[in-house]
Each structure stands twice: as structure tokens, then as C-alpha cells.
Amino acid sequence: MIEKKSLDLLKTLIGFDTTSFKSNLNLIKFIENYLNQYKIKSELIYDETKNKANLFATIGPNSSGGIVLSGHTDVVPVANQKWDTDPFQLIEKDQKLYGRGTSDMKSFIGLVLSRVPKIVEKKLSKPIHLAFSYDEEIGCVGVHGLLDLIEKKSIKPEFCIVGEPTSMEVVIGHKGKHAYSVKVEGLACHSGQAPFGVNAINYASKLIAYIDQLNKEKSINGPFDNDYEVPHTTLHTGLIKGGAILNIVPDLCEFEFEVRNLIKDDPLQLVKKIEDYASQKLIKDMHKVSSKTGISFNEKVNYPALDMSEDIDLVKKIKELLGNNKHKKVVYGTEAGLFKNRSNIPTIVCGPGSIDQAHKPNEFISIEQINRCSKFLDNLIDSH
């Protein structure tokens, strides 16, 4: 059984199509109005287009300390996925709730909102802040505006919980990510005259092989953190396009690669190695044929790793409230690394639903997870 108030809120949130490339304002306005009913003021932080916004709201005193409950409002696209039901309509079936964002991560937001009356009733001595972002799914882009605001307020929250789907387990670490697109510009000519041209695909493949070599070195030499399923930093190329037809030496090849780093590793040092290899080795060779050729890098995503000690009081307290003494580190990134590293707020990730269902067709969350999260939030509020 799921509480009616929670179910109604989840239905409403899932009903807003907040795919990252679309506006999230209808959802944000809904939350603003909802909080207004309880006399809670929201601050909206818009993006440049004014089509998207973060929402920040404080319940309780305007003082330092307290906690931040945080989540992103955007979801990944449903295009090219085969869904059995309308992804933007919450469907309850076999003790599960189906819909885009049920796991990742509108259920957490809905459940936090369902507890607002309870929080308001309790005369808080320390604040509870709500922080809801946009554009997380395209690389933790939107949350920076939210962090600017929190830093400006100098409210120094004691800690933050990011409610990404962890099956309600405590996540104390995740890797950072730096992703780049690379443009290799060569010189076209008839393939029969190949030595007079600069083959962009060949040079791209040399650079990709070098990235893979760095990846191998990381897997052999580390550093390692055995709490992770993949215990070392990884480098990976995931997208490539180039060439027009076989009998032309291609003048353009573009690809994308990423570094997913442990906190002990400096991702920019690895990126510098790659850039140095391009400039000191490859571009030199390319320029022997034509100085108009080149290789350029464009940063696409950049967020830091999260690493919280399991020994600090916050982690112990959350485990106690959950009644679960375990913790883990995960391979996917979240905004938690930014809360911790940019704004210096101790942060863990803990939320309902499984990452296994996130981003997939027929995304769902089990009602058992909903109820576990509800109970956790009640315990958290009671202990606050």
C-alpha cells in the first residue's frame, strides 16, 4: 500500500515531461505552488533561456546548520525506447509504479514533498532545505546555479542527501567524470593520391588507441579503490564519426571520450597527457603535409568524484536511521560530488529505486522502495 498523498504527488510529477532538452517550469511552478500552501517561499534560479529553473526553499529557521534534501527534476529521453505504457503517466501494477522518472528520481522528490506538512508541523530548531535542480542528466549542469545561491546565503548546512536511486542504501562515493569531444581536421584528396592528403580517421584512431593505452595502464598500475565494482579510473571512447566515401581521404573525424576517475586520480592530468600526445606527436606529423590540419578538444561534461569517509557521524547517523549498516560506492555520477567538493557540504547519496531501472524503457519503482524511503524520511524528520 502506498499513501494517497504520496501517490497523488508522484502521479503529478511523472505527468510533467521534463526530459532534459525541454522546459521544467511547469513542474517547478507546481512545486512552488504546493510549498506556498504551507507558507514556504521558493527561490527559483533560472537558466539563460528562462525555460528551466532550479528551486530552493527553506523550511524552519533561517539559520546555519540543518540539512539539504536534493534531487534533479529532469529525466532522460524516451525516444527510441519501447514502452508498454505512456511513460508520462504513472501506472500502478503488481506492486510497482511505472513511468519515466519513477526511479530516477521523481519518487524521492515526491516523497520529500509529501513530508512537507509533517516538517512544517514540527517546530524545527534547524532548517531543512529543499534543493531541486534542472539539467542533471546532461552532466550536472543546472545545479551550479543552486550551489551559487547556497554559497551566497552562507547558511552552511550540516549535510546533504542526494536522493538518486540507491535502493535506499548509503552511497559514500562515486567517480568523477570529464568528457570531451575531439575534432580531427585533415586534408581531403583522391584516395589514389593518399600520401598528399591527411587522413583524419587514421589520426583519430591513433589518438583513440593512445586513450585506450592509458586506460590499460590505469587498470594495471592503479590507483585502486576496491569498494568499486571497477576499482580504477577508466578511459573510454564511445562515439565516432568520419569520412564520406571510400575513395576520398577523409578530412574530418570526430569522436567523444571520457575519463571516469577515482578521487585519488587527477583527471585533468590524464586529459593533459592526451592533449600533449595530440600536439607533440600527431599534429606535428599532420603539419608535415598541411599546416591547415589540426586536432581540437571541447569539454562536454565535468563533475568531480564523491568520497565521504565511512567513519564520520553523518554516515553513521544515516545508517542508523535506515537500520542498515552497509554502505557502497557506485560507478555512476551524481550532483553529490559538487555539493561536497564545490560547496564543502558533507553529502551522501541515498534514495528509493534501483539504478538498474534508470534510463530504461518501462522504468519502474517498487512500492516497497517507496515505503522504505517514506519511513526513512519520517525517521530523519523525527531525529532532526
Ligand SMILES: [Zn+2]
Ligand atoms: Zn538521476
